[in-house]
Each structure stands twice: as structure tokens, then as C-alpha cells.
Amino acid sequence: MRRGVFVTGTDTGVGKTVAACALVHALRARGMRVAPMKPVAAGASPIDGRLANEDSVALLRAAGWSDDALGDVTPILLTEPMAPHIAAQREGVRIERKTIFAAFERLASRGDFAVVEGVGGFRVPLAAGFDASDLAREMGLPVVLVVGMRLGCLNHALLTELAIAAEGLPLAGWIANTIDPAMPVLEENIATLRERLQAPLLGILPHQRAPDAERLSRHLDVSSLLP
Numbered sequence: 761m762r763r764g765v766f767v768t769g770t771d772t773g774v775g776k777t778v779a780a781c782a783l784v785h786a787l788r789a790r791g792m793r794v795a796p797m798k799p800v801a802a803g804a805s806p807i808d809g810r811l812a813n814e815d816s817v818a819l820l821r822a823a824g825w826s827d828d829a830l831g832d833v834t835p836i837l838l839t840e841p842m843a844p845h846i847a848a849q850r851e852g853v854r855i856e857r858k859t860i861f862a863a864f865e866r867l868a869s870r871g872d873f874a875v876v877e878g879v880g881g882f883r884v885p886l887a888a889g890f891d892a893s894d895l896a897r898e899m900g901l902p903v904v905l906v907v908g909m910r911l912g913c914l915n916h917a918l919l920t921e922l923a924i925a926a927e928g929l930p931l932a933g934w935i936a937n938t939i940d941p942a943m944p945v946l947e948e949n950i951a952t953l954r955e956r957l958q959a960p961l962l963g964i965l966p967h968q969r970a971p972d973a974e975r976l977s978r979h980l981d982v983s984s985l986l987p
């Protein structure tokens with residue numbers, strides 16, 4: 761396995777980017793040069809004078825990299841915020857392995873630890889015979905699962921763990937992200953996942969009205985991810 765992690769989530773919108781950026785900060789605080797990637801992004805808007813995806817820019821900034829790397833951070837940029845294979849079809853874009861993995865090799869060689877955010881959940885389709893789980897497997901990265909703490913997350917987390925194991929990939933850890941500050945019995949839900957998921961809990965991210973990845977990184981223990 762390479763040095764790095766593939767960050768997946770129990771669903772879209774559960775805080776993968778927030779958690780991935782917090783991981784980047786936590787790893788940098790431990791002296792790692794972090795190579796960030798969001799290989800397939802669906803949803804582009806004007807940011808600093810050019811079309812970009814918010815997640816890509818957030819990861820780039822968290823890693824402290826300059827804008828020239830943006831094309832490799834996100835080699836497949838789709839305009840519409842929807843399932844990527846459908847956006848690609850509508851926009852005439854081919855989501856090709858070789859484009860993604862060439863960018864990954866260039867980026868990974870510029871850092872010593874890759875943090876790669878997936879797209880949506882673990883099995884989101886990308887193209888015929890190609891989905892998000894193939895990204896993790898072909899990059900050779902262990903997986904970190906971000907669990908957006910809300911009703912329904914237990915089932916999604918346990919199903920995702922099964923899917924990761926079915927790909928033969930290690931689950932390196934999971935992060936409980938408090939996306940719903942009013943979730944009843946939050947602690948009991950976290951305790952349930954601690955008992956059932958066969959991987960360490962890397963941290964519990966509190967709810968923040970305006971999430972600040974650097975502050976949130978203090979809630980993560982990344983020592984088990986390091987050599």
C-alpha cells in the first residue's frame with residue numbers, strides 16, 4: 761500500500777471534505793508533506809477568476825499548495841452537481857482511468873502522504889465498469905470512512921465497511937462527524953459504531969457553524985495512519 765488515505769463517506773454531504781481537510785492539517789502538524797486530491801468533482805463555480813470545484817480548492821488550501829496544482833488535484837472537473845457519470849455524459853467528458861492515475865502519480869511524487877477525497881459514497885458510478893471504489897483500489901490506498909452522524913448512519917457505515925472489505929482494502933479508521941448537532945443519542949450511536957466497526961475511531965468532529973478544518977484537526981489522532 762502507498763502512504764496515504766482514500767477518504768470516503770457514508771453518503772454525499774456527510775463532511776468528507778471537512779474531515780479530509782482536517783486530516784490534511786493533522787498530518788501536516790506531524791511533519792508530513794501532504795498531496796491532496798479530489799480526482800472526480802461534480803459541481804464547478806467561479807472561484808478566484810476561474811471555474812473550479814469548492815472541494816478541490818479547500819483541499820489545495822489545506823495542504824498549502826499553490827493553484828498551479830489544481831489541474832492535477834482534480835483531473836476530472838464536471839460542471840453540474842450531480843452523479844458524476846451522468847454529468848460527464850451530459851457535458852461530453854470521458855471519465856478515464858489513465859487521466860486520473862497519471863495525475864495521481866504526478867501529485868503523489870510531490871508529497872509524502874496522499875489524502876484523496878472520493879466522490880459521494882464508496883460505490884458511486886464513474887463510467888462503465890468503473891466506480892469510486894476502483895479509485896481507492898487502483899491508487900493502493902487504505903480507506904478512511906467519514907460517518908455523518910445522523911439517523912440512518914449506522915446502516916450506511918456498516919454497509920460501507922462491507923463494501924471496502926469486498927474490494928480487499930483495509931479500513932484504516934473512521935471519523936464521526938457531527939453534521940446534526942441535534943441528533944438524539946449521538947454518544948450511543950458513536951458507541952455502537954465503535955463496537956461494530958473493525959477500525960480505530962480517529963476522532964469525533966464537533967458541529968461548527970462555520971467549519972474550520974484547522975481547528976477541527978485538533979480532534980483527530982492520526983498516529984495510527986503514520987509509519
Ligand SMILES: Nc1ncnc2c1ncn2[C@@H]1O[C@H](COP(=O)(O)OP(=O)(O)OP(=O)(O)O)[C@@H](O)[C@H]1O
Binds near residue numbers: 815
Ligand atoms: N462538523 C461540521 N459542523 C458543521 N457543518 C459541517 C460539519 N461537517 C460538514 N459540515 C457541512 O456539511 C456540508 C457538507 O460537508 P462536505 O462538503 O464536507 O461534505 P462532503 O461529504 O464532502 O460532500 P460531497 O459529497 O459533496 O463531496 C457542508 O456545508 C459543510 O460545511
Ligand SMILES: C[C@H](N)[C@H](N)CCCCCC(=O)O
Binds near residue numbers: 840841879884
Ligand atoms: C454533487 C455532489 N455534491 C457530489 N459531488 C456527487 C454525489 C454523487 C452521488 C451519486 C449517488 O450516490 O446517487
Ligand SMILES: [Mg+2]
Binds near residue numbers: 778877
Ligand atoms: Mg466533498
